[in-house]
Amino acid sequence: MSAAGDNDIGEAALAELIASSGVAVSQEEVAPVAGALKRIDAAARILLRPSFDDTVEAYYRLLEQDGVGAGA
């Protein structure tokens, strides 16, 4: 799976996926989860295009170093 748009899976497969983590899930619980995952996937299609060098560390570095020396 990737953020490129092939994340959609059926509810039965989703129930199986959740169950594979050792968590019991009923069929009625799966539909809202599938809906939430669809929204996440749609957002990912719009926003996710990190480059090879966009690392998690790059985010924390940017956060930590922004405006150092300015302000208070």
Add this chain to the structure above:
Amino acid sequence: MTDPTSLTLREAAAAIAQGKLSAEALVDACLDRVERLQPVLNCFISVTAERARKLAREADTAVKAGRALGPLHGVPLAHKDMFYRAGEVCTCGSKIRRDFVPDHTATVLARLDAAGAIEIGHLNMAEFAMGPTGHNEHYGRCRNPWNPDHITGGSSSGSGAAVAAALAFGALGSDTGGSVRLPAAACGVVGIKPTLGRVSRYGTMPLSHSLDCIGMLARSVGDCARLLSLIAGPDAHDGMASRRPVPDYERGLDEAAQAGGLAGLRIGVPNRYYLDDIDPEVANLIADSRRVLEKRGARVVDVPVGDHGALNDLSNAVLWPEAADVHLQWLRERPQDYAKQGRARLLVGLGVPATLYGEALRARAGLLKELLHDAFSQCDVLHLPVLRRPVPTAAETDVGGGAAMQQVLGQIVANTRPFNFLGLPGLSVPIGLTRNGLPQAMQLVGRPFREDLLFRVGAAYEAAAGPFARPKL
């Protein structure tokens, strides 16, 4: 002195330090209010009256002895029940941790203790901080002091209600998607979510380590500034806590509160998303608040932002996998002990592919860089509503874990969650009441670690608009 609970936190601390008010009298006054209002508001999960009274007597002895006093000496506080104190039950708003007794104390509590604060009890919250309304199946819904039929906002529900009802002078909360700013807005108090990493999380309940921030609620901007000054900063127990020096956030507030105190400041209004489908009453209050800031010398400019609607949804790709990871053992072994809504949200995390979670985390650098470049190159502070609609009733948001859950809860956090994803600081300041009699708030968002600026803008607004109304209780 008239009712001492009507003071602000800073006024109360000053009155005690000057010997005009005893800590014992103040603690008693707060506990009396707790006894009277707890049946109505359900703010507290537990009250630690005996310990609080003992500490108050010790605080008064210290004053009489002329000992050095901390900046919160003798001031009663109460906190969301997710901050560990060694030897005291910490429920995290859950059935699962109903009897959990931690063996260590949160850094933030230790720092408040060292400043002389007196904790009077543990506050209600959403189960494991997983809901934005104030509902809690295990301990009962926390009710809004302005109208008990309405939600308090959450997940720091008790923090918002207790501070608004003057049961405590300030309260810690946590903010993973809006959980400090939302109850602050809905209850008519000030709330700050600091920059990710500004405050240590050692000894606090985890939800999502990439998003969790410890914040606070109080009845004035200056009160929040004092609390943040005391708890922020590096912590040997928390490798994720920033080593950046902590400014005195109270410094500059008086100057900002003067006429023209915001001269040269640029207030940015996002050009998309944050005002979409906004209720006309809320829109008017937000526009009025901008005008107040303009009168204080600020210049209002429209600024571009990216697709923050998508950003809001994308944050679920980080929050829920991390939360599901933390809860996995209990989800396997004690599924029946979760409320339906919390469990439904955790299940989302089990369905997010690991690669998508990783991509979302890696994308944060680019998305933050984009906002800093596009919006914050043209403004100093973003200005937007915390909520786009008047505070709803509990019945309107009583959606359990069903199909309507994502939509109803998603609307509530629409304007707060993107800034958790980006890690930016946000300050909620009350700006008025809608026709239903419930408060509304503006949200000020700054560059990383510019809480100082948010406090100054907030203080300027407060000075111009005057003290915010209190609920009649």
